[in-house]
Amino acid sequence: MAEILARTIEVTRKYSAVTALDRVSIDIHAGELVGLLGPNGAGKSTLVNLFAGLRRPTSGTVELLGGSPLDPVRRRGIGVTPQETGLPPTLRVGECVDFVAAHFPAAVDRGALLERFGLDDLVRRQIGGLSGGQKRRLAVALAFVGDPRLVFLDEPTTGLDVGARRALWDGIRQFHAEGGTVVITSHYLEEIEALAERVVVIGEGRVLTDGTMDEIRGLVGIRRVTLTSAELPDLPGVLGVEHDGSRTHLLTVDADALVRELVLADVPFSDLEIRPTSLEEAFLTITARETITARESQTA
Amino acid sequence: MSLVLTHARYQFLETVRVPIAVIGSSIFPAMSMLFFVVPFTGNDPVAATYATGAMLVFAVMSACLFTYGIGVAEDRAQPWDPYLRTLPAGPLARFAGRILSVIAIMAIAIVPVLLIAAFLTEAMVTPAQLLLGLAAVLLGSIPFTLIGLFIGYALPSKAAVVVAQVVFFPMAVGAGLLTGPPAGAPEFIQIIAPYLPARGAVELVWVASTDFAPNVLSLVMLGVWVVVFGALAVWAYRRDEGRRFS
Numbered sequence: 232m233a234e235i236l237a238r239t240i241e242v243t244r245k246y247s248a249v250t251a252l253d254r255v256s257i258d259i260h261a262g263e264l265v266g267l268l269g270p271n272g273a274g275k276s277t278l279v280n281l282f283a284g285l286r287r288p289t290s291g292t293v294e295l296l297g298g299s300p301l302d303p304v305r306r307r308g309i310g311v312t313p314q315e316t317g318l319p320p321t322l323r324v325g326e327c328v329d330f331v332a333a334h335f336p337a338a339v340d341r342g343a344l345l346e347r348f349g350l351d352d353l354v355r356r357q358i359g360g361l362s363g364g365q366k367r368r369l370a371v372a373l374a375f376v377g378d379p380r381l382v383f384l385d386e387p388t389t390g391l392d393v394g395a396r397r398a399l400w401d402g403i404r405q406f407h408a409e410g411g412t413v414v415i416t417s418h419y420l421e422e423i424e425a426l427a428e429r430v431v432v433i434g435e436g437r438v439l440t441d442g443t444m445d446e447i448r449g450l451v452g453i454r455r456v457t458l459t460s461a462e463l464p465d466l467p468g469v470l471g472v473e474h475d476g477s478r479t480h481l482l483t484v485d486a487d488a489l490v491r492e493l494v495l496a497d498v499p500f501s502d503l504e505i506r507p508t509s510l511e512e513a514f515l516t517i518t519a520r521e522t523i524t525a526r527e528s529q530t531a
Numbered sequence: 532m533s534l535v536l537t538h539a540r541y542q543f544l545e546t547v548r549v550p551i552a553v554i555g556s557s558i559f560p561a562m563s564m565l566f567f568v569v570p571f572t573g574n575d576p577v578a579a580t581y582a583t584g585a586m587l588v589f590a591v592m593s594a595c596l597f598t599y600g601i602g603v604a605e606d607r608a609q610p611w612d613p614y615l616r617t618l619p620a621g622p623l624a625r626f627a628g629r630i631l632s633v634i635a636i637m638a639i640a641i642v643p644v645l646l647i648a649a650f651l652t653e654a655m656v657t658p659a660q661l662l663l664g665l666a667a668v669l670l671g672s673i674p675f676t677l678i679g680l681f682i683g684y685a686l687p688s689k690a691a692v693v694v695a696q697v698v699f700f701p702m703a704v705g706a707g708l709l710t711g712p713p714a715g716a717p718e719f720i721q722i723i724a725p726y727l728p729a730r731g732a733v734e735l736v737w738v739a740s741t742d743f744a745p746n747v748l749s750l751v752m753l754g755v756w757v758v759v760f761g762a763l764a765v766w767a768y769r770r771d772e773g774r775r776f777s
Contacts, residue, residue: 283617287777306619313614321548322541333537334618357548377619 233260235294236308236381236412237282242291244277244436251277253436254291259381259414264407266427267416274436275416279383282414283311296380307335310374310382315366320359324350324369327358328376335377347402348372349395364391371399381412388422400425448507454486455508458493460500466492482508534620538628543635546598553639556597560590561643567709569651577741578712579654583644584736585708587668588729590640592703595675596682596695598633603683604691607771616776630676637672641665656740663739671732674753677760678728684767706730713743725749728756 237259244252252274259265259282267275280286281293284300298305318327325341332338345351348368358366367390374382384403388396403426407413417423423430430447432439440447453470457480468489471482483489486505493500547553564586572579606612615625648654656664678698682691703709706729710716716724724730725746731753737743 280613285613285616285776303619303621306617309617311614311617314610317610317612317614319541319545319611321545326541326544330537330541331618333534334620373614 233262235259236261237295237300237414238293239278239281239288240292240294242281242288242293244274244281244286245289250436252281252288255433255436255438257431257438257441259412261380261412262407262410264403264413264426264428265415266423266430267414267433268420268423268430269433269439273433275433276385278433279311279385279414279416283309283383307377308380310377310379312370312374312382312384312387314385315363315370318358318366318370321357323355323357324361325354327369328373331373331376337378338376339378344372344375347375347405349398364395367391368395368399371402375406379411381414382406384413384415386417387415388417388419396422445507453482453484453508455504455506456481456483456486456489457502457504457506458500459502460498463498463500464496466496468492478502534624535627535631538624539631539635540628542625542628543632546602546632546636547639552598553636556590556594556636556640557643559593560586560640561647563589563709564644564647565651567711569647571711572652572654574653576653576655579648579652580656580741581712581737581743583648583652583654584664584740585733586644586648587641587664588671588706588733588736589703589708590644591637591668591672592675592729592732593699594637594640595633595672595679596699597679598636599629599676599679600682600686600691600695601688602629602633603680604686604688607684607775608688613775622772633676634669637669641668660740664736667735667739668732671729671735671753674728674732674756674760677757677764680764681760681767684764684771702727702729706733708733713737726752728753731756 235258239252239255239257242252242255243250255274255278257278267278269275277286281288282295282300284295284302284306287293287301293300295305296308300306322330324345328341328344332341341354342351345354348371350365350368350372353361353365358369361369367388371384371387374384387403388399391399400422403413403415413426415423415426424444428443429441430444431441432447457478459477460479463479463481466481466489468483468485469481470484471480473480473482481489490503490505564583568579568582568586572582616622679695682694682698686694705720705723706727707713707716707720707724708729710720713721725748730746731749734743734745734749735753738745
């Protein structure tokens with residue numbers, strides 16, 4: 232297994248009465264592209280803040296590059312995205328990059344970095360005059376200034392249009408392809424689906440699942456059978472039906488059995504497709520299941 | 532050390548790029564100089580020197596209370612502040628950088644006062660008195676630095692703006708900064724002035740630049756203000772650290 236760049240061991244973090252993380256153990260290996268998923272308040276930000284040295288665990292251990300994240304020397308190897316709403320409005324883009332670069336022994340070339348994020352025309356512009364999307368790109372670029380081994384990207388493409396989002400994804404993929412390690416949190420499941428190889432789902436302060444994208448999808452075990460048909464009889468094993476124009480989506484645990492039933496029922500249909508459920512469906516199922524379990528254990 | 536300078540430089544840039552903030556700190560003392568000192572001290576070099584010393588303290592008071600008080604409170608509210616804590620530097624670089632950048636703002640605030648004193652009044656000092664006087668101004672800025680830091684770390688930014696303003700004016704007037712030479716001040720000001728930090732600060736400046744004999748009570752109270760607000764500033768800083776970074 233590849234070197235562990237960051238990890239938590241049995242980490243619990245409480246904010247007065249609220250438990251944000253509850254005995255979480257997670258390893259981030261060199262070269263991974265990890266998606267952190269979870270509803271708001273699940274504990275994702277707390278986890279990232281622990282790795283970035285902004286917070287200390289209530290109990291348990293947090294390790295970063297073989298030491299403590301509270302040690303500034305360890306933090307030389309990481310990059311973090313600031314929230315773009317906080318970028319200093321009066322500084323110019325180039326100055327902001329230079330300022331962050333001054334903290335790192337081996338900062339990357341400014342021109343190349345700005346070019347990679349499509350900001351090379353804006354070096355002399357004050358940040359306050361940038362559009363929301365430009366600020367967002369600058370915020371993400373700042374994570375890469377110090378030539379990090381590991382970056383934490385918090386909602387990197389929120390508020391970007393489709394083109395800008397794909398360009399940013401390409402930048403992240405390129406960093407990863409060159410050996411960089413990425414931890415990314417996002418509300419956009421599509422983003423996690425497009426980028427991440429490993430998905431960690433966090434809910435109510437605990438790791439609900441941790442696996443590859445395929446494993447997470449497969450975990451739910453639900454398949455989506457899509458076809459065009461004027462009228463369908465009631466079929467056994469169908470968990471849900473959705474209509475999308477002329478197309479009908481059937482959700483089922485056993486796609487093979489459903490297709491057999493469909494043929495036996497002798498109804499006309501065309502363009503049959505069978506797909507694993509999307510990450511979104513998997514995610515909703517996992518978190519819903521967890522919430523129900525949690526409620527049951529509370530009432531018990 | 533170079534990181535401290537880097538932080539100082541960028542914080543200074545951030546401040547001076549909002550010109551009204553800098554103009555505010557330097558115009559107010561300059562205007563007071565033109566309205567209260569130039570017309571009333573006439574041909575009296577001693578009165579003019581006293582009044583100039585008072586205006587210097589007035590200028591650093593406003594620079595400290597507003598730049599620290601409002602600046603710190605606003606920064607605490609911005610997500611940029613925690614982001615900087617993820618960079619490979621301890622909190623000291625930013626803190627020390629802030630102190631340096633405010634000293635630069637103070638310098639900008641007192642330059643117009645010195646120029647007006649030199650060209651439009653009869654104020655007279657020797658070069659040694661000038662240097663000692665400037666050192667005394669810096670020393671006298673310590674209590675306002677601490678009060679400003681306390682306000683900034685203890686209060687949200689909207690409250691900090693109001694509190695800094697409310698604290699500033701009565702302190703300046705009460706200490707006799709706007710009422711000319713010490714002996715000529717109204718009686719109630721003479722009674723309350725020694726208990727206010729601006730009085731101890733301005734007496735330091737007067738001692739350095741004239742043959743003024745200081746009031747021991749003013750200097751003792753200056754020390755008390757430094758100790759009390761030093762403790763309060765540390766308390767507020769630690770409380771803020773505990774809330775945001777522990």
